[in-house]
Amino acid sequence: MMVDVQKMEQFAENLAAQEEVKGRSLLADARRRFFHNKAAVVSLIVLSLVVVFSVFGRTIAVWSNEEIDWGILGQIAELGAPNIENGHFFGADQLGRDLYSRVIQGTQVSLMVGVVGALIAVIVGTLYGAIAGYTGGKVDNVMMRFVDIIQSIPYMFVLILLLVVFGRSLFMLFVGIGLISWLDMSRIARGQTLSLKNKEFVEAAIATGVKPLTIILRHIVPNLLGVVVVYATLLVPQMILTESFISFLGLGVQEPNTSWGALINEGAGNMQYGTLWQLVFPMFFFIITLFSFFFIGDGLRDALDPKER
Amino acid sequence: MLSYILRRVAIAIPTLLLLIIISFLLMHAAPGGPFTSERPLPPAVLANIEAKYGLDEPIYVQIINYIGGIITSFDFGPSFKYKDRSVNDIISTGFPVTLTYGFLSFAVAVIVGGALGIAAALKQNSWLDYFAVGISVGAQVLPNFVMAPLLVLVFTLWLGWLPGGGWNGGQWNHLILPVIALSTSYMASIARLTRSSMLEVLHTNFIRTAMAKGLPYRVIVFKHALKPALLPVMSYLGPAFVSMITGSVIIDMYFSTGGIGQSYVNSALNRDYAVMMGITILIGGLTILFNLIVDILYAWVDPKIRY
Numbered sequence: 001m002m003v004d005v006q007k008m009e010q011f012a013e014n015l016a017a018q019e020e021v022k023g024r025s026l027l028a029d030a031r032r033r034f035f036h037n038k039a040a041v042v043s044l045i046v047l048s049l050v051v052v053f054s055v056f057g058r059t060i061a062v063w064s065n066e067e068i069d070w071g072i073l074g075q076i077a078e079l080g081a082p083n084i085e086n087g088h089f090f091g092a093d094q095l096g097r098d099l100y101s102r103v104i105q106g107t108q109v110s111l112m113v114g115v116v117g118a119l120i121a122v123i124v125g126t127l128y129g130a131i132a133g134y135t136g137g138k139v140d141n142v143m144m145r146f147v148d149i150i151q152s153i154p155y156m157f158v159l160i161l162l163l164v165v166f167g168r169s170l171f172m173l174f175v176g177i178g179l180i181s182w183l184d185m186s187r188i189a190r191g192q193t194l195s196l197k198n199k200e201f202v203e204a205a206i207a208t209g210v211k212p213l214t215i216i217l218r219h220i221v222p223n224l225l226g227v228v229v230v231y232a233t234l235l236v237p238q239m240i241l242t243e244s245f246i247s248f249l250g251l252g253v254q255e256p257n258t259s260w261g262a263l264i265n266e267g268a269g270n271m272q273y274g275t276l277w278q279l280v281f282p283m284f285f286f287i288i289t290l291f292s293f294f295f296i297g298d299g300l301r302d303a304l305d306p307k308e309r
Numbered sequence: 310m311l312s313y314i315l316r317r318v319a320i321a322i323p324t325l326l327l328l329i330i331i332s333f334l335l336m337h338a339a340p341g342g343p344f345t346s347e348r349p350l351p352p353a354v355l356a357n358i359e360a361k362y363g364l365d366e367p368i369y370v371q372i373i374n375y376i377g378g379i380i381t382s383f384d385f386g387p388s389f390k391y392k393d394r395s396v397n398d399i400i401s402t403g404f405p406v407t408l409t410y411g412f413l414s415f416a417v418a419v420i421v422g423g424a425l426g427i428a429a430a431l432k433q434n435s436w437l438d439y440f441a442v443g444i445s446v447g448a449q450v451l452p453n454f455v456m457a458p459l460l461v462l463v464f465t466l467w468l469g470w471l472p473g474g475g476w477n478g479g480q481w482n483h484l485i486l487p488v489i490a491l492s493t494s495y496m497a498s499i500a501r502l503t504r505s506s507m508l509e510v511l512h513t514n515f516i517r518t519a520m521a522k523g524l525p526y527r528v529i530v531f532k533h534a535l536k537p538a539l540l541p542v543m544s545y546l547g548p549a550f551v552s553m554i555t556g557s558v559i560i561d562m563y564f565s566t567g568g569i570g571q572s573y574v575n576s577a578l579n580r581d582y583a584v585m586m587g588i589t590i591l592i593g594g595l596t597i598l599f600n601l602i603v604d605i606l607y608a609w610v611d612p613k614i615r616y
Contacts, residue, residue: 149324153331154596156555157573157589161332164577164585165339241452245555248454249562249574261454268458268563272466279458290450 033303040299043292050289054107062087063098065105066256072096077274091277094270102258103281109259110240111289113173117239118232120178125185126228130220132186133193134212144190147183155180156242160251168254173246177239188231192224226304233297237290244286260286310608317604321597326376328593333372336582362387385587388576396587399572404591406476407557407568410484414492415553422496423542426503430538431530433508441500448497453556457490457563474565487560495549502545507538540611547603551596 035041063069069088072079073096080092082099090099132143159176166172196202197220205215244261246252253259260282267279350358359365363374378384385396429441451459464486465473477483510516511534519529561570569588576584 145320148320149327152321152324152597152600153328154551154555154589154592156558157585157592158328158331158335160573160577161335161585161589164580165335165582237450245452245454245559248559251574251577264454264458268454268461271458271462276462279462283455286455287450294446294449 030303034299037299037302039295040303043295043299046288047292047296050107050285050292051111054104054111057104058101061089061098061101061104063101065097065101065258067098068096069098070096080275080277082277090281091275093266093278094273094275099278099281102263103285106258106260106263106282107285107289109170109253109257110243110261110286113170113177113243113259114236114240114293116174117177117181117242118235120174121181121185121235122228122232123182124178125182126189126221126224127216128182129186129189129191130193130216130224133190134197134216134220136194136197140190144187147186150180151183156245159242160246160249163246163251168251170253170257173243173252177242181235181239185228185231185235188227189224192227193220196220196223230297230301230304233293233300237293240286240290240293313608314605317601321601324597325590325594329376329379329590330372332586332589333375334368336586337368337371339580339582379590385590386583388581388584391581396584399576399584400569400587400591403561403567403569403572406566407554407561407570410487410491410560410566410568411553411557413484414488414495415550417488418492418495418499418549418553419546421492422499423503423539425496426500426542427507427530427535427538429500429504430507430511438504441504445497445501445504448494452494453490454559454563456493457486457559460486460490461563474563476566483564483566487564487566490563491553491556491560495553498549499542499545502542503538506541507534510534510538536610540607543603543607543610547600550599550603554592554596 069086069092072086072092076092076094076096080088080096082089082091088098088100090103093099093102128143128147132140159180162176163172202215202219205219210218240260243252243259244264247259247261248265250262250265253262263282264279264286267275267282271279349355356365363371366374375386378386383397385400387395388399391399425441425444429438432438461473464471471482471486473486475483516529516534519533524533557568558570558573560566561568562574565571569591572584573588575581576588
C-alpha cells in the first residue's frame with residue numbers, strides 16, 4: 001500500500017503544531033447538557049427577561065406605583081384599560097394606580113422572597129444536614145428527629161400566627177419562610193453526606209489530622225453543591241408560592257407594598273366589574289416565572305446528575 | 310409491627326405538645342392582652358377579669374391548664390372577640406363544611422389522579438399519555454389561589470353555569486368549583502407520581518415473568534403491578550393531605566363557604582388569638598394523626614420497611 005508521504009508529514013506537523021488537546025471538565029459537560037435542553041434554555045431566557053423587567057421596567061414607566069390617576073378614578077372599567085397613550089401600559093387598578101408600576105413592584109417583592117427563602121435554605125439546610133450526616137450516631141438521630149417533628153406541623157398556620165403576632169412586615173415574612181424552608185434541604189444534604197463520608201478523600205483527610213468541622217466545610221460541602229443547586233432552583237418557586245398564598249389572603253405584604261399574590265387577589269376581587277387586566281397581568285408573570293424555575297430546575301438536574309435519566 | 314406503631318405514636322405525642330406550646334407562647338408574646346381595648350379598664354377590674362380567666366397565673370400553669378382543658382373536655386377556651394361564642398362553637402360550625410369539600414377533593418384527587426396516571430402508563434406515548442403529562446406539568450403552576458379566580462371567571466361570570474360562592478347547606482352546585490379548585494394540583498401530582506412508578510414497575514423482571522407465563526394483561530396490571538406502583542403514591546398522601554387542609558383556607562376565603570379557614574383568616578385579621586390557636590392545634594392534630602395512619606399503612610403494605 002502506498003503511503004502518501006506528503007500527507008503523513010503534514011499530519012505530523014499539524015500534530016506538533018497543535019497545542020495540547022483540551023480535556024472537557026465536568027462542568028463543561030454539564031453546561032453542554034444543559035444547553036441541549038430546549039425547555040430549560042427557553043425558560044432561562046424568559047426568566048432573564050422577567051428579571052430585566054423588574055429591574056429596569058421602572059425607567060419607562062409614566063406613573064409611579066403610588067400615584068393616583070384622578071382623571072380615571074371611578075371609571076376604571078371604562079377608562080382604566082391598558083393604554084399606551086395615557087401611560088397605563090397594563091391599565092389601572094381599582095384605586096386609579098398604574099398597574100404597570102404595581103406589577104413591577106410585585107415582581108421585585110416576589111422574586112426577592114423566593115431568592116432569600118432559597119438562600120436561607122441553602123445555607124442553613126446544607127450545614128445542618130452535613131453536620132448531622134457527618135457526625136452520625138445519636139447526634140444525627142436527635143437532629144433529624146427534630147426536623148421530622150417540625151415538618152409534621154402545619155407550618156402555614158404557624159406562619160400566619162407568627163405574622164399576626166409580630167406584625168405583618170416583609171422582614172417577618174422572611175423570618176417565617178426561612179424557618180421552614182431549610183427542612184427538606186437538610187434531609188437531602190444529610191443523605192448525600194452519608195454516602196460521601198466513607199469515600200477515600202475523606203478518609204485521607206481524617207488520616208492527616210484535619211478537624212471534623214474543616215472536613216465538613218472543605219471536603220463535604222463542596223461535593224454537595226450539585227444537588228443543592230438543583231434543589232435550590234426548585235425551592236425558589238415554592239417560596240414564591242408560599243408568599244403568594246399568604247398575600248392572597250391579605251396577611252402577607254401590606255400596602256403600599258405588594259406582591260404577585262396580593263395583586264392576583266385584587267384582580268380576583270374586582271373581575272366582576274370587568275377590569276380583567278388586573279387579574280391577567282400579575283397572573284401572567286406569576287405563571288411564566290414559576291414555569292421557568294421548574295424547567296430550569298429539571299434541566300439542571302439532568303445536566304448535573306446524568307445517571308438520574 | 311406493634312413496636313413500630315408504638316414508636317410512631319411516641320413521636321406523634323411530643324409533636325402535638327410542641328405545637329401547642331409554640332402557639333401558646335406566640336399568643337402570649339403578642340402585644341396587648343385579650344381585654345385591652347381603646348377605653349382602658351380600671352386596673353382593679355382588669356385584675357379581676359384576668360383572675361377569672363386564670364391569666365394572672367404563671368405562664369407554665371396557664372399552658373398546663375390549657376392542655377388539660379383540651380384533653381379532658383376538648384375545650385379550647387373562649388373567643389377573645391365574640392364574647393358569647395367559644396372557640397368550640399366556631400370550630401363546630403365551620404369544621405363540617407371544610408370536612409365535606411375537603412374529603413370530596415381528596416377523593417377526586419386520588420381517584421382521578423390515580424386512574425389518569427395508570428392509564429397514561431399503560432398507553433405510554435399515546436395522546437392520553439401526553440394529555441396526562443401536559444396536565445401534570447401545567448397544574449404545577451396553577452395553585453388553588455390561581456385556579457379559584459379562573460374557574461369563577463369562566464363558569465360564573467362568562468358561562469353563568471355555577472354559583473361563584475356561598476355554601477347553601479352543601480348543595481351540589483356550590484360544591485363543584487371549590488372541589489375542582491382545591492383538587493387540581495394534587496390530582497396532577499398524583500397522576501405524575503402514579504405514571505412514573507407504574508412505568509418503572511412495568512419494566513421489572515417479575516412483570517416480564519408474568520407476561521412470559523401468559524397471564525392475561527388485566528391480571529398482570531391489577532394483580533401484580535398495581536400494588537407496588539401505588540406505594541410511592543401512598544407516601545405522597547400525607548403531605549398532600551396537609552397542604553390540602555392549608556389550601557382549604559384559600560377556598561373558604563374565596564368562595565365564602567364558611568369553613569374553618571374563613572374563621573381562621575377572620576380571627577387573624579381581628580387578632581382573635583384564641584380562635585387562631587384552637588384551629589391551629591386542631592389542624593395540627595389532624596395532620597399528625599393522618600401522617601401516623603399513612604406511615605402505619607405504609608409499613609403494613611410494604612414488607613421491605615424495617616420496623
